[in-house]
Amino acid sequence: MKILIIDDEINICTTIQSILTDEGYEAEYALSFNEGMKKLKHEIFDVIFLDIWLPDHDGSEGLHKIKKYFPETEVIMISGHGNIENAVETIKYGAYDYLEKPLSLDRIILIIKHLEDKLKLKSDLKEYKFNLLKKYELIGTSEPVKQLKSRIEKIAPTNAWVLITGENGTGKEHVARLIHLLSKKSNNKFVEINCSAIPSELMESEMFGYEKGAFTGAANRKIGKLESGNKGTIFLDEIGDMDINLQAKLLRVLETGEFTRVGGNEVIRSDFRIISATNKDLEKEIDRNNFREDLYYRINVIPIYVPPLRKRKDDIPLLTNYFIKESCQTNGLQIKKIDKNLMDIFMEYTWPGNVRQLKNIIERMVVLTENDILTVKDAPEFIMKNFASNNKKDVEKEMETIIYRNDNLKKAKERFEKYYILKTLQNKKWNVSQSAKYLGIERTYLHKKIKDYSLDQFRD
Numbered sequence: 001m002k003i004l005i006i007d008d009e010i011n012i013c014t015t016i017q018s019i020l021t022d023e024g025y026e027a028e029y030a031l032s033f034n035e036g037m038k039k040l041k042h043e044i045f046d047v048i049f050l051d052i053w054l055p056d057h058d059g060s061e062g063l064h065k066i067k068k069y070f071p072e073t074e075v076i077m078i079s080g081h082g083n084i085e086n087a088v089e090t091i092k093y094g095a096y097d098y099l100e101k102p103l104s105l106d107r108i109i110l111i112i113k114h115l116e117d118k119l120k121l122k123s124d125l126k127e128y129k130f131n132l133l134k135k136y137e138l139i140g141t142s143e144p145v146k147q148l149k150s151r152i153e154k155i156a157p158t159n160a161w162v163l164i165t166g167e168n169g170t171g172k173e174h175v176a177r178l179i180h181l182l183s184k185k186s187n188n189k190f191v192e193i194n195c196s197a198i199p200s201e202l203m204e205s206e207m208f209g210y211e212k213g214a215f216t217g218a219a220n221r222k223i224g225k226l227e228s229g230n231k232g233t234i235f236l237d238e239i240g241d242m243d244i245n246l247q248a249k250l251l252r253v254l255e256t257g258e259f260t261r262v263g264g265n266e267v268i269r270s271d272f273r274i275i276s277a278t279n280k281d282l283e284k285e286i287d288r289n290n291f292r293e294d295l296y297y298r299i300n301v302i303p304i305y306v307p308p309l310r311k312r313k314d315d316i317p318l319l320t321n322y323f324i325k326e327s328c329q330t331n332g333l334q335i336k337k338i339d340k341n342l343m344d345i346f347m348e349y350t351w352p353g354n355v356r357q358l359k360n361i362i363e364r365m366v367v368l369t370e371n372d373i374l375t376v377k378d379a380p381e382f383i384m385k386n387f388a389s390n391n392k393k394d395v396e397k398e399m400e401t402i403i404y405r406n407d408n409l410k411k412a413k414e415r416f417e418k419y420y421i422l423k424t425l426q427n428k429k430w431n432v433s434q435s436a437k438y439l440g441i442e443r444t445y446l447h448k449k450i451k452d453y454s455l456d457q458f459r460d
């Protein structure tokens, strides 16, 4: 902890300095406000002892300035007998505490120890939040993900309610948590309610809580999720699967912010931001009478759509490398790599389970393979089969679409070469001599190409 003492009396400065250095802190002093400000411009101090009366500046104004430019720095005012009231007043404007002259050694140590605990808590919280932000970073640089990120940044600090839609595993919960972390409610709770996992009878007590004796087995009062999420974010996951009767009850609560615990009369008020998510098309569900239209309009203030992975294939390499690194780290393994052929196959695959499927497959491969490089051999059979059958049917289509893939020339040439060779081999029933002759290349060179592009996997 680094401390600055600003006082025009040198013996006050040196007394505080020696007490603090004896306790193991780093302390410097300045004999005027301006000298102090100069030091603050060049170094970061955690705590400042500031005289309330300085010849070149009024201490309370000084406090305002320090808090304006260095809001993280804690200020302890030093006051003489005559201005104790002013010192008390400064607490209102952000001073942490005040010291009275003549100085008490014990009090200085007490204040600084308390502050140290507070700063430790603050930095732990900051670190915790930083780690969470890293955990919920949205990986991807494709155009849809760029747009998603900019929308999230824009709406997160507002309190507007959000409805996130998208297929399973696209990252809806990930997005909801990120919005919470970037919001003003991030110091409060993020409470998840999975509307499909809980049977509808249990759902009510889960959401609203219950009083002791409300039903058999209710031995004690239980606080519901809506109550425990007060001042925070409530995440209603799979809202499209919520029981229609419960939808009516939820709507009432969302409109008034009030509810009672099951079996109770006390009206509870809770103030929260609602973020909902669903993989269903709620407008269709409304037409089918499965979802209430009024609830839909209530929760859908800001719609956010998370596109499926197959519509943002450019993100696959980045996500793949990110998940490889992540699962190597969590499993205590050396960071592995992925070879080009396998990455090509990942790029081709349609990923029906989206980002979750990619993440799970990578984790499985990382744990199961002993090699440093993940190759086609490590990939699950169904991906390979899917790839092979796709290719058997679609080689020509693949060649036609090469120009739309935004590859650079080298990559496009390679891709064309791969499919052209594959097509020739298929046409020549995998006779390598005939294929080589047709292609006008040596047999050995064709064998090399078959190996480089892992073309063997496409043989019946």
Ligand SMILES: Nc1ncnc2c1ncn2[C@@H]1O[C@H](COP(=O)(O)OP(=O)(O)OP(=O)(O)O)[C@@H](O)[C@H]1O
Binding pocket: 137, 138, 139, 140, 166, 167, 168, 169, 170, 171, 172, 173, 174, 175, 277, 279, 355, 356, 359
């Ligand atoms: N862009 C991304 N960057 C990093 N990780 C991601 C990204 N998108 C999703 N994930 C991760 O993929 C997994 C699945 O995401 P998530 O659970 O948020 O999906 P979901 O859409 O809520 O799924 P479901 O509809 O099945 O509930 C999670 O582990 C999540 O952290």
